[in-house]
Amino acid sequence: MNIVFLMDSPEYLRFYDSAIEELASRGHSVAIAVNSGRATKPVGLEGLQRYADRLRVLGVVPQHEGRWAGVGRGVWATMDCVRFLHP
Numbered sequence: 001m002n003i004v005f006l007m008d009s010p011e012y013l014r015f016y017d018s019a020i021e022e023l024a025s026r027g028h029s030v031a032i033a034v035n036s037g038r039a040t041k042p043v044g045l046e047g048l049q050r051y052a053d054r055l056r057v058l059g060v061v062p063q064h065e066g067r068w069a070g071v072g073r074g075v076w077a078t079m080d081c082v083r084f085l086h087p
Contacts, residue, residue, distance in 0.1 A: 002029045006061065010034050024054040033058035 003023055005016060013020070013032070024030045032055060064072070 002031070004031045004033065004058075006033050006035070008035045020055060030055040031058050032056070033061050035061055 005020065007013065007016075010032075020030055020032070063069075
């Protein structure tokens, strides 16, 4: 099975590292991509390279700046607001 983890930052790998390692050890193809590679974070993409033998590091996902970018951000923000307001 092909599995892609998309994280906001490489530092969030600490929450999923055991699950990712278990999936990879069971023979699944695991890849990681991040939304941001900001240098202010304590763990950068180079920190993911220690997992290179078990998974593929796809790198930073490119920003989409086309005509639909604003619509996508609006839908995302609306979903977050509705989720927050749900009891």
